Structure formats: structure tokens, C-alpha cells
Amino acid sequence: MSEAASALDGASFEGLVRVADAGLRGMVTLRGDLGADALHAAVKQVSGCDMPGQRKITAAGDSAVAWMAPDEALLLCPHGQADATCAALARALDGVHHLAVNVSDARATFALEGDDGALREVLAKLAPADLSAEAFGPGDFRRTRLAQVPGAFWMPRQGAARVICFRSVAQYMFDLLTTAAAKGSGVGYFQA
Amino acid sequence: MRRYSAFAIAREALRYHAGWEKAWASPEPRRKYDVVIVGAGGHGLATAFYLGRNFGITNVAVIEKGWLGGGNTGRNTTIIRSNYLQDPSAAIYEKSRSLYETMSQDLNYNVMYSPRGVMMLAQTQAEVRGYLRTAQANTLQGVTTRFIDPPEVKKLVPIINLDGPRYPVLGALWQDRAGTARHDAVAWGYARACSDMGMDIIQQCEVTAVRREGGRVVGVDTSRGAIDCDKLGIVVAGNSGVMAERAGFRLPIDSVALQALVSEPIKPCMDVVVMANTVHGYMSQSDKGEMVIGGGADGYNNYTQRGSFHHIEETVRALVETFPMVSRLKMLRQWGGIVDMTGDRSPILSKTPVEGVFINCGWGTGGFKATPGSGWAMAELMAKGHSPLAEAYTLDRFREGRFIDESVAAGVAH
Amino acid sequence: MLILHCPYCGVMADETELHGGGEAHLTRHGPGSSDEEFHDYLFAKENPRGVHFERWRHVNGCGKWFHAARDTATLEVFGTYSAQTTEPPQAIRDAITARRPGWTWRHLAGSAK
Ligand SMILES: Cc1cc2nc3c(=O)[nH]c(=O)nc-3n(C[C@H](O)[C@H](O)[C@H](O)COP(=O)(O)OP(=O)(O)OC[C@H]3O[C@@H](n4cnc5c(N)ncnc54)[C@H](O)[C@@H]3O)c2cc1C
Ligand SMILES: [Zn+2]
Numbered sequence: 001m002s003e004a005a006s007a008l009d010g011a012s013f014e015g016l017v018r019v020a021d022a023g024l025r026g027m028v029t030l031r032g033d034l035g036a037d038a039l040h041a042a043v044k045q046v047s048g049c050d051m052p053g054q055r056k057i058t059a060a061g062d063s064a065v066a067w068m069a070p071d072e073a074l075l076l077c078p079h080g081q082a083d084a085t086c087a088a089l090a091r092a093l094d095g096v097h098h099l100a101v102n103v104s105d106a107r108a109t110f111a112l113e114g115d116d117g118a119l120r121e122v123l124a125k126l127a128p129a130d131l132s133a134e135a136f137g138p139g140d141f142r143r144t145r146l147a148q149v150p151g152a153f154w155m156p157r158q159g160a161a162r163v164i165c166f167r168s169v170a171q172y173m174f175d176l177l178t179t180a181a182a183k184g185s186g187v188g189y190f191q192a
Numbered sequence: 193m194r195r196y197s198a199f200a201i202a203r204e205a206l207r208y209h210a211g212w213e214k215a216w217a218s219p220e221p222r223r224k225y226d227v228v229i230v231g232a233g234g235h236g237l238a239t240a241f242y243l244g245r246n247f248g249i250t251n252v253a254v255i256e257k258g259w260l261g262g263g264n265t266g267r268n269t270t271i272i273r274s275n276y277l278q279d280p281s282a283a284i285y286e287k288s289r290s291l292y293e294t295m296s297q298d299l300n301y302n303v304m305y306s307p308r309g310v311m312m313l314a315q316t317q318a319e320v321r322g323y324l325r326t327a328q329a330n331t332l333q334g335v336t337t338r339f340i341d342p343p344e345v346k347k348l349v350p351i352i353n354l355d356g357p358r359y360p361v362l363g364a365l366w367q368d369r370a371g372t373a374r375h376d377a378v379a380w381g382y383a384r385a386c387s388d389m390g391m392d393i394i395q396q397c398e399v400t401a402v403r404r405e406g407g408r409v410v411g412v413d414t415s416r417g418a419i420d421c422d423k424l425g426i427v428v429a430g431n432s433g434v435m436a437e438r439a440g441f442r443l444p445i446d447s448v449a450l451q452a453l454v455s456e457p458i459k460p461c462m463d464v465v466v467m468a469n470t471v472h473g474y475m476s477q478s479d480k481g482e483m484v485i486g487g488g489a490d491g492y493n494n495y496t497q498r499g500s501f502h503h504i505e506e507t508v509r510a511l512v513e514t515f516p517m518v519s520r521l522k523m524l525r526q527w528g529g530i531v532d533m534t535g536d537r538s539p540i541l542s543k544t545p546v547e548g549v550f551i552n553c554g555w556g557t558g559g560f561k562a563t564p565g566s567g568w569a570m571a572e573l574m575a576k577g578h579s580p581l582a583e584a585y586t587l588d589r590f591r592e593g594r595f596i597d598e599s600v601a602a603g604v605a606h
Numbered sequence: 607m608l609i610l611h612c613p614y615c616g617v618m619a620d621e622t623e624l625h626g627g628g629e630a631h632l633t634r635h636g637p638g639s640s641d642e643e644f645h646d647y648l649f650a651k652e653n654p655r656g657v658h659f660e661r662w663r664h665v666n667g668c669g670k671w672f673h674a675a676r677d678t679a680t681l682e683v684f685g686t687y688s689a690q691t692t693e694p695p696q697a698i699r700d701a702i703t704a705r706r707p708g709w710t711w712r713h714l715a716g717s718a719k
Contacts, residue, residue, distance in 0.1 A: 054616055069668035070614050128620035143615070145623055145666035433653035444649035446628075447678075492608070492626035495655045495679045500607050502622050535649070590649045591641075 004079065007108040007170030015181035017114030017122055021174065022162065025109045026082035028075040030089060032098035034067070042092035046085055047075055057141040057154045066141045066154065079104055108170035110177060112161040117190035118181075119161050123153060124189065125180040132190065147176050193388040195300050215380060216387035221394050221419055225253045227574065228412055228421040230399045230435060232256030233265040234375070235552055235559065236427035237382035237393075238567020239574070244389040246568070247575040252391040253421075254383075255414060257398035261379030264429050265560065267497070267529035269452050269476070269486045271465055272561040273310045273370035275337045277326050278596050280584035281538065282333035287581060288565025292373060295564060301381030303373045304479070309464040310370035311340075311348065313514070315359035316470055323365035330367075337367040351461050356513045359470055372465060372476055378563055402439040402549065409439075409548035423574055424549045430495065430530025432553035441545045443553065444535060444590050449528040450489040450557050451499035453507070455521040457481030471510035475518075483521060485511065489531065489557065499528035531556045538596035541569055541582035550574050551587070608676075611686050615668035627661030630673050631692055631712075655679050657702055657709040659694060662686075675702055 004024055012020035032039050040051040048060035052067040059065075064076040077085050082102040089100040112119050116133075124131040126146040136142065136155070143152040149172060151165040165173045179185075194200065194213055204211055227243060229236045232254045243249040254260075272292055274285035291298075292305045314320040323339055330337040342354050345364050354361040383393055394416070401413040402424065411420035426435045436443045457480050467474035467486075474486045488503035504526055512519045532553050534540065539554040539562070552570045555562055565581065572579035584596055608621040629652050635643040652658065658678045663671045673691070675684040675698050684705065685698045694714070702709055703716035710716070 069670060072669075128622055129617075142617070143667050150666045431655070433651075434655045437654075442650045443653070444651060445653055446651060447653055447655075492628075492660065493653055493658060493678050494681065496681055500621055502607070591645050 004105070007167045008174055011174060013174075013178040013181065015178060015183045016118040016186050017112050017181050019122075019174065019177045019181055020111050020113075021170075022109040022111040024079035025104065025107070025164075026075075026077040026079045026085065027102070027104045027107050027164075028077070028082055028085045028089065028100055029068075029103050030073045030075060030098065030100050031071055032093070032096065034070060034073060036096070038093060038096045039073075039098065042089055042096075043073065043075070045092050046088045047077065052141070055141055056139055058139075059156070066152070068143060068152075106167055107164050108167045108173065110163040110165075110173065112163065112177065112181075114159060116159045117188070118186060119155075119159060120190040121187055122177060122180045123161060123163075125187075126176055127151070127153075146173065149173065193384070196302075215384040216393055218395065219392045221253060221255075221397065221414070221416055222392065224411075224420040225392070226251040226421065227423045227425065228252070228419060229254045229425040229427055230412070231263070231426070231428040231431075232260035232379070232383065232393055232395065233263045233427065233429060234261070234379050234382065234563035235265075235429070235555070235566045235570070236425070237379055237386060238563050239425055239427055239552065239570040240386045240391055240567075241382045241389075242568045242571035243575060244386065244391065246571055249571075249575060250389045250391055252386070253419065254386065254391065254393045255397050255399055255412070255419075256393070256395045257415075259395050260383050260393060261376050264529040264531060265379045265563070266376050267452065267527055268375055268560040269474070269484050270372040270375050270560055271310060271370075271467070271474070271476070271486075271558075272305070272373060273367050273465075274335050274561070275310075275312070275326060275330055275365060275367045275370070276598055277329055278538075278598060279333060280596050281598055282330065282335050284565045284569060284581045284585075285562055286333070286335050286565075287568065288562045289370065291564035291568065292561075293369075295373070295378070295381070299381035299385050301377060301384060303377040303381055305371065305373040306479075307369045307371040308476075309348070309366065309368040311345065311464055311466050312365040313345070313361050313466065313468045313470075314339075314363045314365070315356070315361060315468060317362070319470060320362050323363070326365055335367070336369060337365055340364050340366045348464055349462055349466055351515055351517055352466070353514055353516050358513065359468075361514070370465070375560060378560075382567075399435065400438070402435075402546070404440065404546055407545075407547055409546055422548060425552065425570060425574055426544075426549065427552045427570070429532050429553060429555065429559070432532045432551065436544075436551065439544065439546050439549055443540070443551070443587075445540075445554060446493055446533045447495060447530050448489050448492065448533060449494050449496060449499040450531045451487035451503050451507075451526060451528045453485050453487060453504060453523050453526040454478070455483040455485070455518075455523050458483070458521070461517070466514075468510065468514050471513060473507045473510040473514070475511060475515065482524065483518070485523075487526075489533075495530055497528045497530060499526075533557075535590070536595035537598040539566070539585055540587055541566065541573060541579070541585040542587040543573075543577075544587065554585075608681060608683070610662060610674050610683060612664045612667060612670070613672050613686050613688055614670040615664065617667065619664055619667055623664060623666040625663045625665045627663055627671065630659040630661050631694075652712060654711065657684075657706055657711050659711060661689070677706070 008021035047063040049058040049065040057066040066074040120131040274289040398415045465476040487507040534554040569581035635647040671689040
């Protein structure tokens with residue numbers, strides 16, 4: 001069997017912040033009534049994470065669960081475990097109206113690391129979202145657009161961000177991020 | 193009216209330009225006219241002009257809520273062409289284009305008609321096929337256009353980048369007697385000629401209601417008092433829905449803001465008009481040297497003559513691919529106009545459910561080119577009750593499913 | 607530039623995250639309806655200069671459809687509300703009445719003051 005490879009095969013860039021292809025990531029879309037106890041329990045059981053509230057992301061170990069919409073969550077796990085996660089969800093939600101699909105290979109993930117203000121600035125150059133520290137920080141999750149393509153991001157911790165987008169536009173996204181993070185292009189908008 | 197001529201310029205130069213007459217009178221409204229036209233844009237003024245010129249009807253008032261030519265007439269990017277697809281379109285747009293050829297002489301007013309040629313780029317295979325089809329249709333319609341190949345495109349437009357990374361130029365539909373004209377001058381020229389025929393152009397006067405008796409129009413209420421009339425022509429572009437409501441009927445029209453922008457003036461670099469429908473942008477160079485750029489329309493109903501900011505970014509981004517030099521230009525001004533969109537992207541020239549009320553609207557993003565032809569047909573419709581040029585453009589065509597689909601030929605907003 | 611509050615994910619969404627879906631609260635006349643009803647459904651549009659009700663979708667966001675009430679002449683937004691309704695809720699109507707006493711839209715009307 002062919003070996004799975006991430007979209008940009010580990011490409012990286014050093015500028016205002018470090019931008020890197022974050023490698024393969026398991027991703028499972030779960031659709032259903034996120035308010036229902038059954039889904040909360042299933043998500044907890046399968047990922048170890050609590051069901052996130054509106055526009056939040058929760059994490060436990062190497063898993064995370066992001067709120068995508070009132071009826072959609074995204075489970076993140078190691079790439080090799082996505083199918084098993086789907087199967088586990090199907091078992092846990094037997095008889096409950098839901099849909100769980102492995103979408104890992106439809107996506108690309110980027111990791112941004114560096115100065116917190118610079119990191120916010122790089123994202124704010126591309127997305128019409130409020131990236132001030134009061135409005136967005138670790139634990140928050142935002143679906144939006146980055147320039148011409150849809151994407152989503154969150155901050156696993158201060159000074160780090162993850163961006164996901166469709167794999168088909170991975171090169172475009174990398175080019176956007178590296179342009180926004182080009183050396184000498186700092187605006188200092190979020191500097192204290 | 194004293195005629196404009198080279199001699200007049202010389203004469204006035206010798207007397208400190210003190211002898212120029214006002215181009216048109218600004219009278220107080222009278223109590224009654226045979227015909228009232230609402231809207232002193234190009235189309236309303238042209239309608240009045242041809243009522244007088246072709247039918248001898250001169251007891252006419254043109255009523256304008258703002259200043260004449262201050263609507264879309266003074267906000268458009270002035271592209272004039274007649275390379276549409278359907279026969280009724282070819283008839284009215286080509287009539288219009290041919291009237292532009294002699295307009296400066298007919299009106300004794302320099303409208304700066306510049307038949308510099310209009311090029312519509314084909315940047316996908318679908319567009320190539322579409323334009324080949326249009327060129328064939330135009331030949332049958334007697335409209336002179338042809339499909340040209342990339343080397344000829346490059347020869348006509350040296351600043352173009354044929355090998356854009358995403359949308360290479362595969363050819364173009366070329367109409368060499370198409371071009372541009374000075375938009376304000378068209379309105380001013382018609383206004384001067386109408387005034388000279390004794391018509392009243394009443395600015396700063398809004399029509400607020402249409403008075404009816406027994407299903408027939410008897411007059412209008414305006415911000416400057418009531419005015420009686422036998423016939424009423426509504427020619428108000430983006431405000432058509434609002435005026436129709438005041439006359440008691442409805443229209444299949446959405447009003448949206450359409451934008452344009454111009455760059456700083458630069459040395460002459462492009463002497464044709466280029467339209468790129470796939471990437472959505474078009475450009476020409478004005479006599480002052482500014483690059484005149486047509487932008488996008490907002491995706492929602494709106495009456496703010498401004499438009500959303502992000503369209504500027506989208507338009508310029510699209511153009512930079514095809515014209516890399518645009519990336520070095522500073523943009524000077526941006527503005528918007530409210531365009532009246534129909535579902536089939538063709539106009540409405542029609543009687544209405546109210547007897548004596550006629551409507552001329554739906555020109556949307558592309559009616560400047562139609563100004564004289566539209567006025568010609570509307571005048572005939574109002575004078576005689578029917579006009580061959582207007583025949584296909586009735587309000588009933590929607591009910592009857594006789595759409596005149598120009599959504600493809602119209603491409604971008606122009 | 608319009609900014610609408612998405613009632614589903616709670617963000618103040620910039621116009622570039624959204625897609626306009628046109629006139630709201632349409633009754634979809636189809637087979638069995640009269641010619642008149644079908645014509646009006648397709649062509650007799652609401653195109654007011656003033657208070658208007660529309661459908662919008664948060665495309666670059668949660669992906670949900672919702673409703674918005676706004677003024678087409680000033681771009682003032684009176685409020686947004688759930689997609690699962692055939693009429694604007696009372697709170698939205700009150701918000702409009704507070705700003706535009708005497709407003710009307712189709713058969714709907716605010717109180718005269
Ligand atoms: C940005 C932009 C670019 C364009 N580019 C092109 C192009 O390149 N080529 C092309 O062919 N077309 C173009 N168009 C379209 C073109 O401008 C219009 O189709 C055309 O000018 C319409 O002319 P009009 O006389 O019907 O309307 P307008 O010039 O808008 O005149 C209508 C008049 O009615 C008045 N009015 C409204 N309500 C009332 C009332 N109640 N009482 C009294 N007066 C009233 C208004 O104040 C206005 O002056 C463009 C339009 C825009 C906005
Ligand atoms: Zn949302």
C-alpha cells in the first residue's frame with residue numbers, strides 16, 4: 001500500500017513566526033445534535049474530551065474536539081486512528097441519529113509558532129476575525145475565511161496556532177501564511 | 193440656442209468667454225404637460241429628445257430628484273458595444289451604437305464618442321465556444337464582430353499578460369466600432385437639445401406619487417407641487433421598484449450597488465477597452481490617462497451608492513493577473529451606482545398596468561451604451577403605443593416565459 | 607461592508623464570510639398553484655428602499671442559513687434570527703418599529719408610533 005503523506009510533506013518557513021506543514025492528522029466529522037447527552041457521552045468515551053461549547057475546542061492527550069456548528073463537531077486524533085475513531089463512534093451511537101466520517105485526507109493542517117502578537121497579526125492579515133487577546137485565545141475555535149478560501153484555526157497555547165483547510169488548497173494556504181509572515185512585514189498591531 | 197463651433201470658441205476667446213449661454217434653462221414647473229418623464233438620466237433625457245425630434249411632442253417635462261446625469265449616467269464606465277447574443281438585443285444595442293456615431297453632430301455637443309474597439313477576453317474553453325457562437329450570431333444580425341487569436345490580442349494590447357497562471361488568454365471577441373463616450377456629455381448634450389426645443393428640465397424635484405383616475409394616469413405629485421400629465425414615462429434605473437410601487441404595480445427588479453474605480457493618470461498605454469469576464473474585471477484608459485476599472489456588484493439588495501469595499505480588492509486582484517502593471521498603480525477614486533437587475537439581464541421597455549404610464553428600466557449594469565437607442569424606442573412607444581425595437585421587452589415577457597437571456601453575453605457588469 | 611450576527615455560531619460575521627440568499631419568507635408556489643401565484647412567486651419581488659427581510663448563509667463559518675432584517679438604504683441592521691420560522695419574531699419587529707415607526711413589508715407592518 002502507498003504511504004500516506006501530508007499535503008506539503010513537512011514544508012516550513014521562518015519569518016515573523018514559524019509556519020510549517022503540521023503533518024498528517026486524523027480528522028473525523030461528527031454530525032448530530034451536539035446538545036444531546038448521547039453525543040456528549042460518545043465523544044467523551046471515544047476521545048477523552050468533553051463536548052466543546054459554541055466556538056470552542058477541547059483537548060485531552062493527543063485528541064481534540066472542535067465545535068464546527070450546532071450540529072457538527074470535528075474530532076482530531078492521530079492519523080492512523082481515524083478509522084477506529086469512526087467505528088468507535090458508530091458503536092457508541094448505535095441507534096442515535098448521527099453521521100461520523102473520516103475526513104483526514106481531505107484536509108491539510110499548518111502549525112504557527114512564535115511571538116503571540118506576531119502570530120495573531122499573521123492570522124488577522126488573512127481572516128475577517130477579531131484576533132485580539134480579549135476576543136480569541138487558547139480554547140477558542142474559529143471557522144472563517146483566509147483570503148479566498150475557507151479555513152479554521154485555534155491556539156493550542158499562547159504563542160502557537162493551528163490552521164486547517166482543504167487539502168486541495170494547501171499550497172495556496174501555505175503561500176498566504178508565509179506571505180503574511182514575511183520578514184519585515186510586521187505591523188505590530190497586537191504588540192503590547 | 194447659439195451653436196457650438198470652432199468659430200464660437202475663437203469668438204469667445206476674444207471676449208473673455210463672457211458670451212456663452214447657459215446650456216439649458218431651469219424653469220419653475222408648470223401646472224400641466226402632455227408628457228412627464230421621471231428621471232433626467234441619459235435614458236430619460238434621450239426619451240424626451242426623440243419625442244420632440246421624431247414625433248414633434250415638445251410639451252414635455254423631465255423631472256429629476258437630484259441633478260441631471262447624477263444617477264448611473266454619471267457613474268458608469270462608458271463602454272459602448274453591441275455584441276450581444278439575442279436578436280432583440282442586437283437590434284436595440286446596434287441601433288444605439290450607430291446613433292452614437294453621429295451624436296456629437298446631431299446634438300451639436302461633443303460627446304467624445306471614441307470607437308476605439310472593445311475586446312472581450314476568452315480565458316476558458318467555455319468562453320472560447322461562447323464567443324465563437326456570439327461572433328456567428330452577430331454576423332447574422334449585421335453586427336460586425338470577430339473572434340481573434342492571442343497574437344492579435346497581444347498586438348492590440350501590448351500590456352496584456354497572455355499566459356496568466358490560472359486563466360491564460362485563449363482569444364477574444366473583438367468589435368472594432370465599439371468604444372467609449374463621455375457619459376456626462378451625453379446627458380448634457382441631450383439636456384441642451386431638449387431645453388432648446390422648449391422642454392422643461394426640472395432638477396431638485398422628486399416625484400413622490402403617481403395620481404390615477406379610473407386606472408389611468410392624470411398626473412404626479414412632486415416635492416415642488418402637483419403636475420398634471422396625459423402620459424408618464426418612468427426612467428429611474430435603480431429606483432424603478434420604488435417608483436413602480438408609487439404607481440401601483442410591481443417589477444421583477446432587484447436593485448444592487450455596482451462599483452467602479454479609477455487609477456492615477458498615467459501615460460497612454462492601452463487604446464482599446466478590454467473586458468475579462470471570467471476573472472471579472474475590465475479596464476480602459478480615459479483621455480486624462482486614468483485607468484477606468486469596472487468592479488463588482490453587491491450580492492444583496494441595496495440603495496447605498498457606494499458598494500462593499502471587498503469588491504475593490506477582488507477586482508484589482510483579478511486585473512493584476514491579466515495586466516501585471518496594474519499592481520504598481522495607485523487608485524484615486526471609487527464610487528457606486530444603484531443598478532436595476534432583471535432575471536434575464538435584459539431591459540424592460542413597456543406599457544404598464546396603469547394606462548398612460550410607461551416604464552423603461554432593467555438596463556442594470558450595462559445601459560449606458562443603450563442610451564440613444566433606448567430613448568429612441570421609448571419615445572416611439574410613448575408616442576405611438578408600440579415600437580419595433582421595444583416589442584420584445586414588455587413586462588409580460590416574464591409571465592409568458594419569453595426571456596431574452598443575456599446573462600452570458602453580458603458577462604461582467606458593464 | 608455589512609456585518610451580521612450569526613445566530614448559530616454567535617460571531618459578528620463580516621460580509622465576506624456570508625452569502626446573501628435573497629428575499630425571506632417566500633411561499634414557494636409550485637404545481638397546483640394559480641398562474642398568478644406562480645408569477646408573483648417568481649417575479650413580483652420585494653425590492654424596498656428601506657426595511658427588508660432576507661436570507662443569509664454563513665458560508666465561511668458554521669455553514670448555517672439564517673434570517674436578517676435590515677434597511678437597504680442605510681445598511682442599518684435591525685437584527686438576525688433563526689432560519690426555522692416563516693415570519694420575523696416579535697422582538698425583531700419591535701426593534702424595527704423602534705427605529706422605523708410605521709414600517710411596512712408585504713403584509714407585515716409596525717405600529718404607527
Ligand atoms: C459603476 C457602473 C458602471 C457601469 N458601466 C457601464 C458601462 O461601461 N457601459 C454601459 O453601457 N453601462 C454601464 N453601466 C450602466 C449604466 O450606467 C446605466 O444602465 C445607465 O446609465 C442608466 O441610465 P438611466 O438614465 O436609465 O438611469 P440614471 O442615470 O440612474 O437616471 C435615473 C435618474 O432618475 C432619478 N430619479 C430616481 N427616482 C426619482 C424620483 N422619484 N423622482 C425624480 N427623479 C428620480 C435619479 O436621480 C437619476 O438621476 C454602469 C453602471 C454603473 C453603476
Ligand atoms: Zn455562523
